[in-house]
Amino acid sequence: MAKLPPPLPYNTQREIFARFQAAEPEPKGELEHVNAYTLVVAVALSAQATDAGVNKATRGLFAVADTPQKMLDLGLEGLTEHIRTIGLYRNKAKNVIALSRILVEEHGGEVPSSRAALQALPGVGRKTANVVLNMWWGHPAQAVDTHIFRVGNRTRIAPGRDVDAVERAIEDNVPAEYQRHAHHWLILHGRYTCIARRPKCGACLIADLCPYEDKTV
Structure with missing residues (x-):
């Protein structure tokens, strides 16, 4: 089994999430609820x-x-x-x-x-x-879905072979001040920009920090 690549360095992680925060300071889930x-x-x-x-x-x-x-x-x-x-x-x-x-x-x-x-x-x-x-x-809990699993591995923010490993990688590598909203930023990024088949790398605000080799133009 091939060895997983290491997660991005701490300073790179900090810059990535600083950009996510600047673009969307209070990301929200899209499921409607009243309580x-x-x-x-x-x-x-x-x-x-x-x-x-x-x-x-x-x-x-x-x-x-x-x-x-x-x-x-x-x-x-x-x-x-x-x-x-x-x-x-x-x-x-x-x-x-x-x-x-x-x-x-x-x-x-x-x-x-x-x-x-x-x-x-x-x-x-x-x-x-x-x-x-x-x-x-408001707990800093990381709910890993298919979008986060893909983004975590593709960007090396949180590489892991399964959702539990990706959850642990987010907890271990994302700077503490960004843990609260990390899963929402990653879900939204995967849902609208870092999509599965043809990621929108030209519109990606972290493209210059992402090591993904098959970037789209």
């Missing part, structure tokens, strides 16, 4: 689906069910009708009802602020838990 509970549901629904598709389905859903108890009152059938356009909607609906029941019965209807408690909820993995910890409670 911690609707954020958990939206992120859980977003697995293998686009944020735009989830938002389209959840606008009507959250208008009638923005708490765990309201979701239970809506019921599995009612929830399913709202999210039918989202991939894997049947299984996701079952998970949302199950996690809502746990929140009501074990957490007083409130979303817990610990990763372990979040990951104990049906349909909530480490990535979902990290998104909630970061977006709602």
Whole structure:
């Protein structure tokens, strides 16, 4: 197995994230939500689906069910009708009802602020838990998706063979003052500039710092 290249030097990392911060001081996630509970549901629904598709389905859903108890009152059938356009909607609906029941019965209807408690909820993995910890409670948690995995390896900001390794590489190599927003900057960069097939290197604000060999013109 080929050895991974080393991460970019600290000073280069600092310059990269300083540029990200200058361009977008307060980056935001694109999933629509009104409270911690609707954020958990939206992120859980977003697995293998686009944020735009989830938002389209959840606008009507959250208008009638923005708490765990309201979701239970809506019921599995009612929830399913709202999210039918989202991939894997049947299984996701079952998970949302199950996690809502746990929140009501074990957490007083409130979303817990610990990763372990979040990951104990049906349909909530480490990535979902990290998104909630970061977006709602402001923890410097790194939710590594396909965009961050690609950008982390392509730019050598955070090289790793799997998402867990990339998460650790971000924590180990990105300067501390940029940890809070690092995952949002990287997601947005991967979604709109450092795209998978033909990255927009000509419009990239860190192109001169990026070691990617197959830059586009």
